[in-house]
Amino acid sequence: MGKSNNPFLYLPTTRMFPLISLFLLFHVPASWAASDSAHNAFVQCLSSQIKQPAQISKIVYAQNNPSYSSVLRAYIRNARFNTTSTPKPVIIVTPTEESHVQGAVICAKKNGIHLRIRSGGHDYEGVSYVSQDPFVILDMFNLRSVVVDAKEETAWVQVGATLGEVYYNIWQNSKLHGFPAGVCSTVGVGGHLSGAGYGFMVRKYGLTTDNVLDAKIVDVNGKILDKTSMGEDLFWAIRGGGGASFGVILAFKIKLVPVPEKVTVFRAERSLEENATDIVYRWQQVAPTTDDNLFMRMLIQPVTSKVKKGEKTIRASIVALFLGKADDLITLLSKEFPELGLKKNDVMEMSWIEFVVWAGAGDGNVTSPKVLLDRHPDTAIFGKRKSDYVQKPISKAGLESIWKKMIELGKVGLVFNPYGGKMNQVQASALPFPHRAGNLFKIQYSISWQDAGIEAEKNFITQSRSLYSYMTPFVAKNPRSAYLNYRDLDIGINHHGKNSYAEGKVYGTMYFHENFDRLVKIKTKVDPDNFFRNEQSIPTLPHN
Ligand SMILES: Cc1cc2nc3c(=O)[nH]c(=O)nc-3n(C[C@H](O)[C@H](O)[C@H](O)COP(=O)(O)OP(=O)(O)OC[C@H]3O[C@@H](n4cnc5c(N)ncnc54)[C@H](O)[C@@H]3O)c2cc1C
Numbered sequence: 001m002g003k004s005n006n007p008f009l010y011l012p013t014t015r016m017f018p019l020i021s022l023f024l025l026f027h028v029p030a031s032w033a034a035s036d037s038a039h040n041a042f043v044q045c046l047s048s049q050i051k052q053p054a055q056i057s058k059i060v061y062a063q064n065n066p067s068y069s070s071v072l073r074a075y076i077r078n079a080r081f082n083t084t085s086t087p088k089p090v091i092i093v094t095p096t097e098e099s100h101v102q103g104a105v106i107c108a109k110k111n112g113i114h115l116r117i118r119s120g121g122h123d124y125e126g127v128s129y130v131s132q133d134p135f136v137i138l139d140m141f142n143l144r145s146v147v148v149d150a151k152e153e154t155a156w157v158q159v160g161a162t163l164g165e166v167y168y169n170i171w172q173n174s175k176l177h178g179f180p181a182g183v184c185s186t187v188g189v190g191g192h193l194s195g196a197g198y199g200f201m202v203r204k205y206g207l208t209t210d211n212v213l214d215a216k217i218v219d220v221n222g223k224i225l226d227k228t229s230m231g232e233d234l235f236w237a238i239r240g241g242g243g244a245s246f247g248v249i250l251a252f253k254i255k256l257v258p259v260p261e262k263v264t265v266f267r268a269e270r271s272l273e274e275n276a277t278d279i280v281y282r283w284q285q286v287a288p289t290t291d292d293n294l295f296m297r298m299l300i301q302p303v304t305s306k307v308k309k310g311e312k313t314i315r316a317s318i319v320a321l322f323l324g325k326a327d328d329l330i331t332l333l334s335k336e337f338p339e340l341g342l343k344k345n346d347v348m349e350m351s352w353i354e355f356v357v358w359a360g361a362g363d364g365n366v367t368s369p370k371v372l373l374d375r376h377p378d379t380a381i382f383g384k385r386k387s388d389y390v391q392k393p394i395s396k397a398g399l400e401s402i403w404k405k406m407i408e409l410g411k412v413g414l415v416f417n418p419y420g421g422k423m424n425q426v427q428a429s430a431l432p433f434p435h436r437a438g439n440l441f442k443i444q445y446s447i448s449w450q451d452a453g454i455e456a457e458k459n460f461i462t463q464s465r466s467l468y469s470y471m472t473p474f475v476a477k478n479p480r481s482a483y484l485n486y487r488d489l490d491i492g493i494n495h496h497g498k499n500s501y502a503e504g505k506v507y508g509t510m511y512f513h514e515n516f517d518r519l520v521k522i523k524t525k526v527d528p529d530n531f532f533r534n535e536q537s538i539p540t541l542p543h544n
């Protein structure tokens with residue numbers, strides 16, 4: 001993650017408190033008032049469903065509860081959805097037991113209440129906690145146990161656990177195991193694993209969800225199912241098709257992967273004056289084909305030139321993990337990537353858990369693994385992400401034209417994540433995630449900012465859309481492809497309360513290619529009335 005584009009920088013933002021919020025305090029929109037009785041009935045139903053009705057006050061937060069705002073904000077991870085005009089849930093339910101989740105599903109369905117499910121809240125479009133329909137948030141953060149079985153090399157992880165908590169618990173049980181998931185330690189298990197997930201070991205061990213062995217889910221009837229009772233289809237769907245279309249996932253059983261005692265990491269930066277174009281061009285050949293033990297992420301950003309005063313340049317930074325020794329990495333790269341000129345001094349050996357801390361911090365600091373347990377509640381900056389896949393290397397002239405566009409736009413950056421390795425060995429239909437062999441790398445369009453304001457937001461979102469549009473000739477088409485966990489509502493939505501197959505097919509094909517239709521069939525079978533839905537959920541087949 002590049003420093004200024006690092007979505008993990010939790011800097012406090014100074015925000016104005018506009019007059020309009022005072023107005024909102026005293027004015028309840030009609031849609032909420034109209035559904036008031038349904039929500040009262042929901043809460044009554046929930047207290048009759050749970051074993052200890054006295055607990056209800058500890059797990060239900062209505063808007064007049066003094067803790068409502070802090071509970072809502074705790075896992076808002078994008079400040080774009082922390083404004084006075086952002087639609088707010090009527091009630092937040094924070095289950096502390098699995099039976100509370102069952103009760104919430106049963107009672108919401110019975111009373112026609114719309115549910116949003118939030119685990120870690122990192123959805124880039126806030127889909128887990130924002131809805132245009134009156135809604136309840138089922139907030140899973142209390143369900144976060146991580147139980148590691150080092151001998152069996154597995155763990156059961158509840159959805160409210162963060163990736164940092166998963167890594168930390170694995171490390172406490174074994175120094176020779178890890179898990180191939182995302183870099184940012186506050187990402188939640190619930191969304192990450194059900195939406196695919198990947199990290200710096202994707203070339204060696206595949207997607208996060210390729211390493212899921214079992215799951216527990218509450219279905220639309222409030223029943224708890226595991227891998228056997230849910231059946232092959234549903235178990236396939238929730239490993240990459242997005243959990244929120246199918247039920248509430250409670251926990252996943254994951255397979256731990258071996259990591260060496262010492263891994264090697266490095267960070268290398270080149271500006272245009274230092275032949276960045278040659279480096280990026282060459283990277284496209286090497287990064288997706290080299291030894292599976294090596295993952296080299298590439299970050300590309302417009303920055304102020306250090307050489308030519310007052311001018312803009314492009315900075316290309318490689319952040320890499322090698323599952324092996326420094327000497328072996330130097331030998332490998334001097335053969336395959338001599339242009340980089342990497343020397344022993346440029347790399348560091350450390351334990352895998354230290355790498356996790358190092359990569360997350362983004363500042364070159366290796367602090368105690370304990371930092372992985374920090375949840376950083378109620379801190380976010382503003383951001384927008386989009387994604388693409390590249391199947392043919394971009395020419396030097398192509399790269400130069402992209403740099404020019406990026407410098408002209410000013411802030412939006414690109415992150416290239418190489419594929420190959422294990423990703424080439426898994427069939428495109430093995431799981432809902434279809435972007436396997438044939439893809440050299442994925443692009444993330446990344447822009448983050450710190451100041452509130454409609455103008456800033458418009459400018460930055462426009463920048464990211466312009467670059468996306470400019471990239472059209474260089475990226476996969478038929479279909480142009482996207483990664484579900486980089487949620488992007490620009491690529492299509494199912495409009496307000498609708499359940500349109502035609503609308504769903506637009507984004508569904510980009511996220512899932514041919515797997516979309518299988519997801520639709522499974523959805524139709526397990527949730528025929530489309531209770532579990534959001535702007536980009538899987539639609540049901542039209543009733544005949
Ligand atoms: C700072 C940052 C860094 C990231 N880094 C990576 C990375 O390295 N690799 C990567 O692959 N992705 C990365 N992502 C994307 C991340 O994987 C997705 O945003 C993921 O969906 C987040 O999961 P969550 O539980 O935190 O999010 P949430 O916002 O809680 O949920 C996301 C979606 O999943 C649904 N959902 C959540 N929990 C459940 C559940 N229990 N049952 C059913 N549905 C559920 C929600 O309703 C929503 O639709 C990053 C995101 C951020 C903000």
Ligand SMILES: *[C@@H]1O[C@H](CO)[C@@H](O)[C@H](O)[C@H]1NC(C)=O
Nearest residue numbers: 270273274275276278339341
């Ligand atoms: C850039 O490339 C040129 C020509 O190949 C080479 O002479 C020069 O040393 C390189 N500069 C850097 C900083 O690597």
Ligand SMILES: *[C@@H]1O[C@H](CO)[C@@H](O)[C@H](O)[C@H]1NC(C)=O
Nearest residue numbers: 361362363364365366367368
């Ligand atoms: C490393 O961490 C220390 C202590 O948290 C901090 O003071 C320092 O600024 C950090 N270094 C960098 C390069 O950010």
Ligand SMILES: *[C@@H]1O[C@H](CO)[C@@H](O)[C@H](O)[C@H]1NC(C)=O
Nearest residue numbers: 015073076079082378379380
């Ligand atoms: C949300 O906004 C409030 C101010 O209105 C601020 O105190 C809080 O830190 C913000 N939280 C997030 C997650 O952006």
